[in-house]
Amino acid sequence: MYKASELELNKLLSIVLERDSSDLHLMVGEPPVIRVDTQLIRLDNYQVLSNDNINDLLNVLLSPRQKETFDKNLQIDFSYSFKDNVRFRVNAYRQKGVLGIALRVIPSHIKTIEELNLPSTFRKFIERKQGLVLMVGPTGHGKSTALAALINEINLTRAEHILTIEDPIEFVFTPNKSIISQRELYLDTPTFDGALRSALREDINVVLVGEMRDLDSIAAALTVAETGHLVFGTLHTNDAAQSIDRMVDVFPAGQQPQIRSQLASVLVGVVSLRLLPKVGGGRVPAYEIMMVNHAVRNVIRDNKIYEISNIIHTSLEEGMVPLDKTLALLVKQGQVEFEVAQNFVTDNEYFLSLIS
DSSP: OOOHHHHHHHHHHHHHHHTTOSEEEEETTSOOEEEETTEEEEOTTSOOOOHHHHHHHHHHHOOHHHHHHHHHHSEEEEEEEETTTEEEEEEEEEETTEEEEEEEEEOSSOOOTTTTTOOGGGHHHHTOSSEEEEEEOSTTSSHHHHHHHHHHHHHHHOOOEEEEEESSOOSOOOOSSSEEEEEEBTTTBSOHHHHHHHHTTTTOSEEEESOOOSHHHHHHHHHHHHTTOEEEEEEOOSSHHHHHHHHHHTSOGGGHHHHHHHHHHHEEEEEEEEEEEOTTSSEEEEEEEEEOOHHHHHHHHTTOGGGHHHHHHTOGGGTOBOHHHHHHHHHHTTSSOHHHHHTTOSOHHHHHHHHO
């Protein structure tokens, strides 16, 4: 028999799915809040939540082991299965001494590149047998979903051993032509970098690193890419140039020339994603694509990262795409409002020239 708190949680999660929401927020002093097409909507027909209300819901979500981790660290990331076929990525935390929970829907269906309205250029990344591909952008703008599409396309078309290292596991892959190992941080491995070093002894071909968050995980990812494996990773950076700077800057100054040389050798490409509200409902992606060519390798080695933007603008025939170009195209196609696109523009003069 369900407890009252479990029934309440099931009711809230059902509303999230019925309203096609991406997120659910549970905060003290507010009714439950959902996000639909980037807009936050309060469920005003619900009571304002107390700390006890949220604690009861959290006790349903957490296993005893996870509860111990949360009590120790005051925050936790984990996944939660609902009705056998829907999964949520959950973050529980404390703020101003009380509890908060953020839940994000993980779609059960792994969409294809075409279903995500991403360009066929993305397939160039999975044609490679080794190197490093970075998917970057703000939280909630489709990095994990795009990477899942790439990984699943490899799974459906090639016989490889694919390893994912995530915090927590999001998309669950069904092995097809490939075999797939999925490791969750803290459940299956204590650290990203430890799992990456272990990967070298697991006869793997393709690795997905859920987040390259520090020196150790970045160094390990570079080593795995350098030793003949195809590595996909994410960074919370805004564009290709900033991503390269971030990876280099985490290392001590004395190591940075060596890291720049290593990165220039292994980097295959960087994609920066943004999800924008679509006219009529839903969301549509805008993107910057940098493919690593001879010019890009040279500016990385020479620490002239400020030249990356110019290289992208002058290398369209190689599949590179400036973010502002896709934003302008979405406006001209009537998919995105002009004012919405302008919020994401990096060079307003260039953007307006494309519009006109």
